[in-house]
Each structure stands twice: as C-alpha cells, then as structure tokens.
Amino acid sequence: MTTAAVGVLVATMLWSATRSSSAGMIGVDVALAVTALILVPVVIRRPRTGGVLAGVLVALSPVATPVASFAVLFLARNRPFRQAAAVAAVSVAGEAVQAFWRPVPSLPYGWRLVLMTIAYAALFGWGTWAQARNALLAELRDRARRAEREQERRVDEARAAERGRIAREMHDVLAHRLSLLAAAAGAMEYRPDAPPERLSAAAGVIRASAHHALDELREVITLLRSDDAESPTDAPPGQTLADLPSLLHEARAAGQRIEVDDPLGPPVEIPAAVGRTAYRIAQEALTNARKHAAGQPVRLVLGGAPGTGLRIAVSNPTTPHGGATGSAGTGLIGLAERAALTGGRVTHHVDATGRFHLTAWLPWPT
DSSP: OHHHHHHHHHHHHHHHHHHHSOHHHHHHHHHHHHHHHHHHHHHHHSHHHHHHHHHHHHTTOGGGHHHHHHHHHHHHHHSOHHHHHHHHHHHHHHHHHHHHHSOBTTBOHHHHHHHHHHHHHHHHHHHHHHHHHHHHHHHHHHHHHHHHHHHHHHHHHHHHHHHHHHHHHHHHHHHHHHHHHHHHHHHHHHOTTSOHHHHHHHHHHHHHHHHHHHHHHHHHHHHHHOSOOOOOOOOOTTOOGGGHHHHHHHHHHTTOOEEEEOTTOSOOOOOHHHHHHHHHHHHHHHHHHHHHSTTOOEEEEEEEETTTEEEEEEEEEOOTTOOSSOOOSHHHHHHHHHHHHTTOEEEEEEOTTSEEEEEEEEOOOO
8 A cells, every 4th residue: 555655656756757857867767766666665674774775766866756755754653763864864865966967947956955855854743743642642551551450459459458357347246146156055055954944045046146147147258259349448346326426526526517417316226237337338428528528518317217228318519629638439339348238238429519429228127
C-alpha cells in the first residue's frame, strides 16, 4: 500500500520532469524513478540507510523527491530525533544541488530552496509530533494498566484482610457455642443421677448450641467462598446497636452534626450478629461523612420491627472535592459483605441533588 501510494507520486513527478527535460535526461529520470521505488521497502526495513540514499537521489532528479519526503516522515515517526534530522538535512542538501543544475525558470533558486526546506521541515515536525503523541498514549495506557493491577492487588489484600477478621469473629462465636455444648455434655456425663429435668435442660442446651454453631459456620463458609468482597476497618468487638448512643456522642463531640430519627426508642432485643452489623454500618457511614463531606450535617434513620427487618438509612450532602482524605472504596463493599453474613443487604447512591444515601436492611427474626 505504501509503495503504491509513493509510486503514484513518483509517476506524477516523472511526467512533470519529462515535459521540461531533454531526450537524454528522460531515460535517466525513468531509471532514477525505478530506483527510488525500490528504495521504499529499504526505507521501511532500514530507515536511516534508505533515507540517506533517497536524499542522494534527490540531487540527481526530482522524481526521487516523494521517496525522500516519505523517508523523512517515516524516520520522524519511528526513529530518534537525531537520525530523522540527519536524513532531513541530507534531503534538503539534495534539493539544493538539484535546484542548482536543474533549475525551474519560473521559480528563482532562493525561493525554491526556501520552499523545499519548509516542506521537509513540516514533514519532520509532523512525524516528530506523531511519535511524541504515540509515546504519550502508550505511557498513559501503561499507567492505566499498572493502576488497574494495583487496584486489583489492593482489593485482593482488602478481601483477605476482611475475611480474616470475619473468621476471627466467627471463631469467637463458635468457641462460645461449643464451650456451652461441652459444659452441658460434661454435666450429663459426670452427673448421670441428676433429676430428669436437669438432664433435659442440658440436652436442650446441647441441641440449641449445636444448631446455632452449625448455622453460623455455614454462613461464614459461604461468605469466605465468595469473591465479591473487600475490606473495611473492623468495628470493636462486642459493640452492638445498643452502643449506638455512645457512638453518636463521640461523633458529636468531634464536631459532627447528626440528626437521628429513631422510632425504635430504647434499646431493643436484636440478635447479636445483626446488632454488631447494624453498629458497624452506622459507624462506617458516619466515618465516610466525616472523611468525604466534612462539616455537612448527617441524617440517621432507624426503623423496622421483628419479622419485617431492621432498616438503617444514612444521608448527607456531598462536597465538590469529596473531602481531603482519599479512599479505595473498600469500606462500603466490606459493609455489603458483613450484611450478607446476616442475610441482609446494603446499597448506596448519590441522588440528583448531590446527596449521598446509604441504605441497609438486616433480618430481624420474631
């Protein structure tokens, strides 16, 4: 394709040259045109050598000008600056020699040399700009790939850290259940003469503990097999929804404005796992508001009832720059994983007014 395009230009230059050349020079121009076309593949494979040869041919005939121009553009796009500049200088020198011994009557020597120099300079500049642009795009693509790999690495590390935290928390829960089971079984073993009522109560403890332990173990195994999680920072052990007033007091003491709508009223009986997750959701939402919307008021709404589930909604206006602290987004994804552990869900979005909303639903059995 390249050779054909250059060939059309060479043929045009040859036709133009033959109109003003003698019969003897026509044969020379034809031979030089064929030689110039043969140099096109040489320019592509060995640009510096092919470009210098094309510049030499330019000194003999104008039919080599298209090949020399192509060589300057090709080197400027694909080779170092010095190589391209050297070939461009050789081509301009060839044009100067050609203009001296094959003048054009209607175009003075000085003007012809200036025009050809400008033309080669334009080709050289165009090719250099294209090479710089391609290098910049390649660097940006490489940066994007590196950033993507780095983000994937951070996600993997966050996922592993969160699963480790969940595993430790579930270990504590299972240890508690199994210790109850062992104590009840030991009582039955060492006091076989105990009243039937006490033996029945011990058997009930064993059955209930085993049932809860199996349920919690099944939940954590299902969660740890999932590939959709990242890590938040963990809530302190033992803190549940009953500790929410203390959390709000600490946040307000730090200067955060919080409006609470809590129709639940005084602390209510909520399963421990659900209470811990609810506390964690509220803590992460308030932390995100402090980090990304500093100084903005936060609204926290709690609602629900046994059998319908516990609902938590947190919203706050966003700021133009999202706060001074960066975030990889692992906290919100970690909340979704913790909610999934209890059978709940967490969603978040920014509405048309620029207000951020985080909504969670957690099961609340009757």
